[in-house]
Amino acid sequence: MSAMVELRGVHKSFGPLHVLRGVDLDVPRGQVLVVLGPSGSGKSTLLRTINHLEKVDRGSVRVDGRLLGYRQVGERLHELPEREVLRQRTQIGFVFQSFNLFPHLTVRQNLMEAPLSAQRRPRAEVEPLAERLLARVGLADKADAYPRTLSGGQQQRVAIARALALEPKLLLFDEPTSALDPELVGEVLDVIKGLARAGTTMIVVTHEIGFAREVADAVAFMDAGRVVELGPPAQILDAPAHERTRAFLAKVL
Amino acid sequence: MTLPEVEAPARQEARRPLEVVTARHPLRWLAAAGVLVVLAMAASALITNPAWEWEVVGQYLFAPSVVRSVLLTLELTALGIGLGFALGTVLALMRLSPNRLLSSVAFGYVWLFRSVPLILQLLFWYNLALLYPRLSVGVPFGPEFFDFGTMDLVGPLTAAVLGLALHQAAYAAEIVRGGLLSVDAGQREAAAALGLPPGRRLLRIILPQAMRTIVPNAGNEIIGLVKGTSVVYIMALPELFYQVQVIYNRNGRVMALLLVAALWYLALTTVLSIAQHYVERHYGKGRA
Numbered sequence: 001m002s003a004m005v006e007l008r009g010v011h012k013s014f015g016p017l018h019v020l021r022g023v024d025l026d027v028p029r030g031q032v033l034v035v036l037g038p039s040g041s042g043k044s045t046l047l048r049t050i051n052h053l054e055k056v057d058r059g060s061v062r063v064d065g066r067l068l069g070y071r072q073v074g075e076r077l078h079e080l081p082e083r084e085v086l087r088q089r090t091q092i093g094f095v096f097q098s099f100n101l102f103p104h105l106t107v108r109q110n111l112m113e114a115p116l117s118a119q120r121r122p123r124a125e126v127e128p129l130a131e132r133l134l135a136r137v138g139l140a141d142k143a144d145a146y147p148r149t150l151s152g153g154q155q156q157r158v159a160i161a162r163a164l165a166l167e168p169k170l171l172l173f174d175e176p177t178s179a180l181d182p183e184l185v186g187e188v189l190d191v192i193k194g195l196a197r198a199g200t201t202m203i204v205v206t207h208e209i210g211f212a213r214e215v216a217d218a219v220a221f222m223d224a225g226r227v228v229e230l231g232p233p234a235q236i237l238d239a240p241a242h243e244r245t246r247a248f249l250a251k252v253l
Numbered sequence: 254m255t256l257p258e259v260e261a262p263a264r265q266e267a268r269r270p271l272e273v274v275t276a277r278h279p280l281r282w283l284a285a286a287g288v289l290v291v292l293a294m295a296a297s298a299l300i301t302n303p304a305w306e307w308e309v310v311g312q313y314l315f316a317p318s319v320v321r322s323v324l325l326t327l328e329l330t331a332l333g334i335g336l337g338f339a340l341g342t343v344l345a346l347m348r349l350s351p352n353r354l355l356s357s358v359a360f361g362y363v364w365l366f367r368s369v370p371l372i373l374q375l376l377f378w379y380n381l382a383l384l385y386p387r388l389s390v391g392v393p394f395g396p397e398f399f400d401f402g403t404m405d406l407v408g409p410l411t412a413a414v415l416g417l418a419l420h421q422a423a424y425a426a427e428i429v430r431g432g433l434l435s436v437d438a439g440q441r442e443a444a445a446a447l448g449l450p451p452g453r454r455l456l457r458i459i460l461p462q463a464m465r466t467i468v469p470n471a472g473n474e475i476i477g478l479v480k481g482t483s484v485v486y487i488m489a490l491p492e493l494f495y496q497v498q499v500i501y502n503r504n505g506r507v508m509a510l511l512l513v514a515a516l517w518y519l520a521l522t523t524v525l526s527i528a529q530h531y532v533e534r535h536y537g538k539g540r541a
């Protein structure tokens with residue numbers, strides 16, 4: 001069976017800034033990949049190419065065996081019409097560092113919006129789904145609250161539930177705990193751990209080394225737009241082969 | 254050391270909480286008294302001077318011709334704002350489009366219609382027939398299906414609505430654009446990441462949030478236009494301002510009738526201000 005995510009030679013520049021310099025990466029089904037690296041190393045950009053929030057300049061991104069955002073004709077990749085890209089995105093959940101909940105909608109409406117309007121599923125089916133997901137992230141009593149009235153940790157758990165509402169094949173987390181007060185980090189990590197145990201394929205960009213050690217099946221260390229090192233957490237975190245990985249870990253541990 | 258000195262008042266506080274006395278502001282009181290006197294003088298000047306002719310004001314305030322003219326003022330305002338903001342929204346979206354032609358055309362429109370005085374634009378539309386005596390509907394540069402005399406199609410009312418709406422659209426475009434830009438980029442990203450279709454993203458996610466910035470500015474524009482409609486008097490349309498002029502030219506009660514118009518404009522803008530408050534509250538949902 002093919003990997004859930006396959007990146008081959010992915011390049012991305014923002015003007016003169018060459019952010020991704022040829023990234024190859026495989027994430028097998030049901031596994032959790034944690035991506036570590038100093039700021040500016042391209043971690044977030046990498047994650048954003050995996051649901052086509054950033055278009056790649058060169059290389060290919062495959063999710064579940066299908067090219068993402070493009071269709072191959074001979075040696076060329078043609079960008080898909082927006083409708084197709086949107087349909088592909090509904091199979092990939094994305095959780096942002098700054099939550100990005102819709103502030104004018106209640107928690108329930110936040111959860112139901114995408115299943116209703118992007119997947120066109122019937123309300124009768126989506127409503128109980130939203131209830132179930134809120135219970136799963138421990139916020140069953142907050143369905144009618146507006147995001148602004150919740151703590152950061154609660155907001156991020158709602159954001160995770162919102163991503164899950166699409167019942168995605170793959171979840172992407174972009175520094176999900178970096179905007180949180182230290183005492184709220186645990187509750188969000190607990191939810192992510194629960195998803196990992198349930199066998200969800202995930203890529204998590206984070207600075208939480210303890211989380212990586214406990215949950216990750218593999219850890220990738222990125223620096224200057226490349227994956228410098230990739231392997232099981234024990235190997236990367238305790239016996240890094242690369243000098244730059246050692247230097248980074250020495251700073252954050 | 255200083256420790257005992259710090260402790261001493263603390264102990265005193267424990268026995269009896271210290272009372273707080275707010276500062277007095279005698280100058281503020283003096284200023285308030287002065288303003289009160291000025292207000293009283295103004296009220297007296299309004300009420301006691303018979304030249305205002307309050308009984309004439311009362312007589313004309315609800316006269317059928319005046320009420321009809323108020324309705325026309327409202328109609329012009331509603332059409333001007335409605336069409337203006339509809340076109341303005343399209344222009345704002347064009348302006349934000351990555352397509353250079355669309356954004357340049359929108360920029361050009363705003364530049365043109367904001368630069369030429371409204372009264373001039375109104376006269377242009379009013380006299381359109383001088384430029385194009387006949388208008389037709391058909392394939393561009395191809396066959397024509399219908400053909401009209403410009404005078405029949407663009408009467409004074411149409412010319413007024415056209416002028417007000419096209420002028421308003423230029424301002425509305427900037428207001429809507431400002432509103433769209435005020436929405437956090439993360440909202441757009443989240444909506445895109447969830448796979449929401451573009452139209453839904455705009456109508457359900459972006460615009461409702463943009464409304465928080467749009468409504469106060471739009472409120473200004475609506476109130477501005479209620480009064481602004483008075484310029485169409487040059488086209489002899491019987492809106493409020495034109496109508497009171499007609500009446501005072503006949504009976505010479507200039508001040509009383511200007512007062513009638515002023516009272517109506519006051520009433521209209523008051524109602525609109527109250528409505529604006531509730532609209533703002535609606536779009537403030539989930540905030541603060």
